[in-house]
Each structure stands twice: as C-alpha cells, then as structure tokens.
Amino acid sequence: MRKENSDFKTSFLSEAGSFLQNKDYFAYTELDDVACWVAVKGLDSDQEISSAELAVKAILEKFMEKPSMSRRSIKKYLRNAQAILQAQSLRVRLKASIVMVVSDYSKMIVAVAGNSRLYHFRNGTLSYKTTDQSLAQEIVNSRNRSLDISQHEERSNLLNYLGKPEDFKPFVSKKMKLLDGDVLVLCTAGFWEDVNEIEMADALEDAKDPEQYTDLLEEVLLSRQRKVVNNYTIATIFANKVYQETNKKKMKYIKMIAAALIVALVVGGSTLFYQAKQAKKMAELTVEMKDHEKSGNLYFQDGNYEKALLEYSEGRNAAKKLKDPIHRNLLAKKLRITDLILNGDKSAEEGKFTDALEQYEKAKKEGKLIKNFGKEATEQRIANMDTIVQIAEAVKDGDFRFEAEDYNGALETYEKARKKALTISYTGEPQIKTKIEETEAKIAELKKAQKELKAEGLEKSGDQSYARQEYGKAIEYYTLAQEIYQETELLSKVLGLERKVMNANDKLNPPPQAPATDIDPSYEAAIPFEEGAAANESSDAEVMKEGK
Template sequence: MRKENSDFKTSFLSEAGSFMQNKDYFAYAELDDVACWVAVKGLDADQEINSAELAAKGILEKFMEKPSMSKRSIKKYIKNAQNLLQAQSLRVRLKASIVVVVSDYSKMICAVAGNTRLYHFRNGLLTYKSSDQSLAQELVNDRNSSFDISQHDERTNLLNYLGKPNSFQPFVSNKIKLMDGDVLLLCTSGLWEEVSEIEMADALEGAKEPEQYTDLLEEVLLSRQKKVVNNYTIASIFANKIYQETNKKKMKYIKMIVAALIVALIVGGSTIFYQAKQAKKLAELTVEMKEHEKTGNVNFQDGNYADALLEYSEGRNAAKKLKDPIHRNLLARKLRVTQLIINGDKAAEAGEFTDAMAHYEKAKKEGKLIKSFGKEVIEQRITNMDSIVQIVEGIKDGDFRFEAEDYNGALETYQKARKKALAISFTGEPQIKVKIEETEEKIAELKKAQKELKAEGLEKNGDQSYARQQYLQAIESYTLAQEIYQETDLLAKVLGLERKIMNANDKLNPVPQAQPADTAASGAEPPMDEATVADQHSNTEKEGK
C-alpha cells in the first residue's frame, strides 16, 4: 500500500477569468499504488462540448482500467483522449493542450501535448520544467537561447496538441525520482504567461499547504490587473513524504534466483533453469490472481465497489497473463457486475431512475451467469429504487398540494413519503422532514386565523347585546371570545374584553348609592352614574366659558 505509506496532498483551482465559459479542466485519481494528475486547456471554440473535460476524463478512464506507470501505458492513456476528441469533432475540430503526471509515490513520469506545463520544485528551487511543443520552444532549442517564451508571439503556435489530425506525438519523460518535500505545479498558459518562475518559487516560501500555494499564485496572477484574464488552472501537489522502497523483496528474489542457478548448474542444463523460472512466474501470477479476487470479494461485500472494481481488474489481468480462460471470464463477469452497480448508483443519485434501473437489471442478469453474484445487493437496490420513485412522486404530489394551499392533503402526502424514506434510509429524508414542518406551520397559522375570526364574531355579538342592554348575553359572548384570544396569545384583546366584561357586570349589577333624607323626601332625581356626572360637568364648564 504505497499511498498509505506516503503523504501526497493536492489542491487546485480552475477559473474562467474574464470569460463566461471555462475551457480549462483538472482532474486526478490517487490509487493505492499509483496516482495520476491531469491538467488540460481547451483550444477550440465549441460551446457544447468541453474538450478539456472530455480529454481529462478519457485519460483517467483508461488509467483506472489499467493503472500503470510505464511510458507505453501513459501513451495509451493520451492516445485514448486523442481518439475521443477526434471522434467528437463534429461541428469544429476539438483541440486541447495537456500535461499528465503519473507517480508511484516515489518516482514520477510527465507527459505533455501542447503548452500546458509541469514545474518541479525541490527545496524552493526549480529542478525540472516540462518543455512546450510550440514554435517558440523550438526556436529556443534550435538557437540555444533563453528568451522568455511567455512573451514570445509564437508561444501559442503549437506543433503538437490533442486533436491534431495526423503525426500526433506527445512527449513522455523518463522516470524522475521524487524526494520528501518536493512540490509539483501543473498549470495552463493562463498562469505561466503572467507569473514567472521566480514568483512561483517565491510563493513557496510562505506556503505550508498546497491550498496556500494555489491561493498565493492566484493572488499574484490577479494582481496584474489585466483587462482580460484568460482561463487559468493551478494545481499543486505537495509530496511531504514519498514511499520508501524496500530491499527485502529484491533480496528474496535474488536468493530465489541464486538457488535456481545452483540447481541449474548442478543438473547441468539451462533448460531446467528456464522451466523453473517459468514455473515460479506462473505460481506468483496464480497467487496474485487469487489474492486480487479475494480482496475484491471482501470489498464487494463491504460495499466498497470502486475498490472491488480495481481488484477484479487486476485479477483479470493476471488471469490473462496465465492464459487461464476460466478465471479470466469469471473475473470479467464480476468486474462487469460491479461496474453496472456503480453506474446504477450514480444514475440514482442524479435522479435518472430509468437509467439506474436499466443498470441494475443488467447487473442482475450478468450476475446469474456466475452463481447469482451480487444478487441480494442488486435486488435490494431494485426494491429501494421502486420506493425512491414512489417517494419522489409523493414529494411532487405534496408540493403540488402545498402550492394549491391544500395543506392537510400535503401534510398527509409528505408523511407517507417520509415513512418510506426512513424505511430505506433514503438520503433525502431530512428535506422531507423540513417540508412537513413548513406544512404544519401553515396549518397552525390557518387554525389560529380561524380562531381569531370566531373570537372577533363573538366579540361583535357581545357589543350588539350590550347596545341592546342585554348585559347577560353580552358577558357570555365576551367570555367565550376572551378564552379564544387567550389560546391564540392575543393578550391585548384579552385585556380589552376584560374591561368590557367589567362594564357589562356593572350595568347588570349596579352598586346602590346612599341618598340624603331631604333629597329623597323632596322627590329629587336618583343619583347619576359616572358618565352622566361627567357629561354634566362638561356642560357646566362650557356654560361658564
């Protein structure tokens, strides 16, 4: 496990600059024993097909199928991207400039087609820079001069690039040894035309993490304050710790070879040595094939389908070398089933349920050919897919009812959908819960509004009864209205009704007032209530004025 025993950190950013569309693209894959980083700049004007993305994915697709650090394999990866661009060149010829770095975490190989670049820094100094396949670079090479290519008029006049109709010859370097603390920088012309190598090295001094380095380089680039900023991609890889090769395996094989040589000398025939060597190689391949299949099965059972896919692929390659058709076909079937499950999961996540079901059905059919391989997993996915479709349809129906203000109907629909989501651990369950809470709030608001309307009606009835001097009926209406206002937390309304109830009670049960004897005897008018006294007092003041 080279990756686990090394420390490589990657950070990148890819921006459109002053343009609406970003024609650059960066992608990478770090596997257990080998990694691949790809930076691409699209050179065509096609608005529908992103040639950079197509090329990067084409390279990583082949890399994932057969991970290798050999120059021959890397050329095949790039050739696949070349074929993809040529096949998709329907409206315009798709073109791209690309740099590819493949590493086994202790060494690396760089491949270039065009003028996308790799810079390799060690101890803050530039130790390697990829060469452009441009006329400007050729002029530098021919004249043995060192003028600045970034400012030369022919820097974009590429002699080789992805999508070239004929004589396509990418550059592939030899293996380059890595050391702890090395920094790799992959970038498109949008960066290196504006940021010098000295500035790249200076930015490393204050960068402890790859994110800091890419951010600093972007700041330097944007500080130029150009009216037009081209698409740019910056990807930095900090090789904090490389994988340390061990000599134990080498010594083991040396001892085995020495033993075999001794046997050969004793027997006295080179034929026996050759046969022993071949038998040893076949035995190693057999062990390797079975180990890959075993590890793949464990990963498959654990649901680590991407890792299982890689193991089955390695096992199948070993079976091919062994010329073992039985295991080759078996592992090819397992590889196919695993890939179909992965494709189905991706389609389901994207909401493409028809495509997902098609992948799962194909996986089920393929699995039947090898003792129902993956049957339970696939059937569970198919069952869950039916539920997911029902859940999604339920959510849509609930949304429709919610928009139509049928909140009770929406609530019932959402609750059914959530129940199904919980049953299959559907990832969208939290969103359904939020919809339920929003619907319940709407229902509560409506109920509160209805209660307020009812209370207002009772209060109005109370006012009418009071006006007709039906104080008992007025008190009953006011009391009922007050209870409802209390339930709806309308405290101002509660206090207002309390005053009305007190007034009605005073009218219903007036307090008797003592009268002087002479006044009563003389037949004077009965005492006036407070309102009458207030009115007369007001009139007296007016007359006085």
C-alpha cells in the first residue's frame, strides 16, 4: 500500500548518440511496497550480446522474485548479475558499469559498481552524489579533491565493475531518508562527462515534471555539439510525495508522549533557545553566502573562472537555504555568465570560433542585467576573436610543418603564434608553449645526431691516417672527434679515442732505449769453447815465460 500513498514519477531516455548500437540500458519496476530503478552502461565490444540489458534484466528478475530493501539482498541481486555476465562471456568478457536505487517510497539505498552515477537533489541543491569506483576517483581522493573527474584521463579506468573476473566489490549505501520534492537522476558516463551538477540544478529550476526535466538535461548535453556523442542514459525520478511511516509500537508512543510533556514543561525556554539557535544559523549562512560571493568576485577578476564558478555555486546554495531570492537570483546569474565564458574559452581552444563568439555574446547580454557584470572580460574576448583565429591558423601551420619534419619552420611559426597569444592573454598559450618545447627538443636531437655523425667521420679519418703511419694527422682527427663526443656526452667514445691518441703518440714519439754500461756477468760463459781454450793457452804461456 506504500505505492498508493506516495507519488513517485519517473521519466527516462537512453540513446546511442553517434553510434549505431546503444550499449546502455535502463529499466525499473514499482511494486506495492518497494521499487527498483537500474541504469547500466555496457563496457565490452560484443555485438551480439548486450551486457547492459542482460545485467538489468537479471537484477529485476531476482528483485521481483523476492523484493527487499535490505543491503544483503541488494548485494545478492548484483552478484546474480555478475555471475550471469561471467557465464555469458563466450566471445569476449562481458563488462558493465551499474547504478541502482531501491526504495520503499520513504527511504532509499543506492548501489554502484563502476562509474554510472546517482545525483540526489533536495530543494534545488545537490544533496548527495555517488562516488565512482575508478582510478580517477582514487587520485582525487588521495591527492587533489578539486580535480574535475569528468575530464580526467583515468575516469574510465574502472577498479570495479560488473563482470570483473575476481574481487568484485560493489558499493551499497546505507538507508537514506527521502523527503517530499526530492529529485533523483540516474545516468551513465555518456551524460555526466558533459553535464555537471550545477547545470543539472539550473535545469531543475525550470522543470515542472520529470519528462520536462529529462528533455532539458538532454538539450544541455546536445548543446555541447561534440563531434562524437557517446551512448547516454538519463533517468529522472520526482518524489513528489513520499510515504509517511506509521508507528504502532506502544513504547514509541510512550516516548513521544513523554517528549511532548517535556516540551510542554520547558516550552518557554526551549522556544527562546530554538529562536536563538535559528537566528545564529541564519547569521552564519548570511556570512557564508557573502564570503562565497566575495571570493567568487575576486577569482572572476583574476580570470580564474573555474574557482569563481565553484564559489558562486556555494553562495547560491547558501542563499537558497536562507530563502533569499534576491541573492539567489544574483548569484545564479553570475554563475551562468561565468559558465558561458568558460564554455566560450573551451570552444575557442577547440577551434569552434563561431560557438565561442556566440557564448561570449550571450555572456555580455546577460551581464547587462546585473550592472554589466563580466563586460570587460567578454568584450575583450570578442575583440580578440580575430587574433585568436590567426593564432589558431598559425598553430595549424606549425603542426603541418612539424609533421613534415620542418622543425625550424615549425618553431618560427609557433613562436609567432605564442607572441600574439601573450599580447591578448589567450588561454591556449600554455599549449603553444608546450609545442615550442617539443619542437626545440626535436631540433636539439637533430643537432646532436649531426654532431655525432661528424665526430664519427673525423674518427674514421684518424683511423685511415694511422693506417698510413701519419700519426700526427691521426692525433689531430682523434682530438677533434673527442671534443665533439664530449659535447654530446658520449663518454664511452671519449675514452675510446683517448686510447687511440695514446697509441698514435707512442708511434710518433717512441721511448728511447737505455745505453749498454757494464759487461753482463754471463758474457764469458757465452764465448764459444774454442776461443776460450785459446785464451787460456796464451795466458799459460805468458806465465811460464815470466817464470823462466
């Protein structure tokens, strides 16, 4: 009977985008006491089996067999879908990213495996958003929480998903209370990568029902005019009226009566305390709202539009809590103008100059309504558009020269483009600087190769001179080659030439031989026997003569 005493409206669309096949799938069922909504994005390349459809049907089939809102049951539904995908992985491994919501029309539980998402809006403000199970999310959590995951290169590097071979660990939330007027958005990556929560909240202000809201969200997505539009799924749920829980337990009634008696006894003091607490809260919100607006204005003046966007959003949320329509509308308009300038800059960087000019013109027009807010920034961009076109053409020409290996020509062209970019503070200047650095590295690499080639030639000439016994010339060639190798930091070559120079020096200037001094004691022993005998006879004769 819960369904009859609540009012939940659902609208959805799931499109293939620029592709022939839509790998996304969405379905839901609303039973008397519990409902289930499931959005899945297929991640595999199988053309015959839709992993997304297979997963959704597997979950809803088990859910309808045994409807439950317990976390344990929800994990069983997911594991059943996981088992079916693994069993059907015949040609390729079937993979899918899933987000599902189970509700008893009063509370809800959210389950995620991958990077399909749920956004929960309350009073027009984002109240809760699921966390992706991706490497990008891990990086954001551990290093920099201000990074934009929607553009992070690792956003599709999923750490968990349906069909994972092992260690499948989906996220299943605790029960979260729903209130009248809450809005839920289930979507796949093809949608949230191009539409942020600020734009979702803005679209919600103009939507009267889920059908209109879904259409508005699709318009925002398609207004990006991407060359390639991925599969996308958007499902919106309007909880116009949630089921009011009834309590039949006597103990709870007793506690309620006791609490009411206590309140009646201290009503005077508690009323004053409540009023003081509310006044303090309102004052804090007012300060918070003004601080966010002030910070946003400073960031805007400095040209840091992304941070300004965040500050204006926070300020607008505070204004909504204060129920201050004047500041809420003012901050919403500043938010809108800042977003238009950011989108214009992005279009200009992508070479979509007509789109960029259109965004700037819109920002200028809407800024007139709030004391020409952003007038200087938009007029400067409009005036600089011709220069931006010239810069883009120069960069394109530089890219062409770079691909043709005319690195000197490419460097000259990039440097001219960067000089123009610096004069107008063009946001694409860092990318041009990177191209210059890459080109300079290529030129340095070629120069080094030319030097090495010259050194090799000199070393070869030295070898030839050495072979002709022209040792002086060989040393000259080796020395010149050695100097070049030192410049190019080829130390092994330097050492090799050092040995060649030493060898040539030895040949050119051989070391002198030591002169003969004393007779070697072994000299006598080396005299032939006949000569020794004759000498002895002569000596004996002389002795006899002297004796005589």
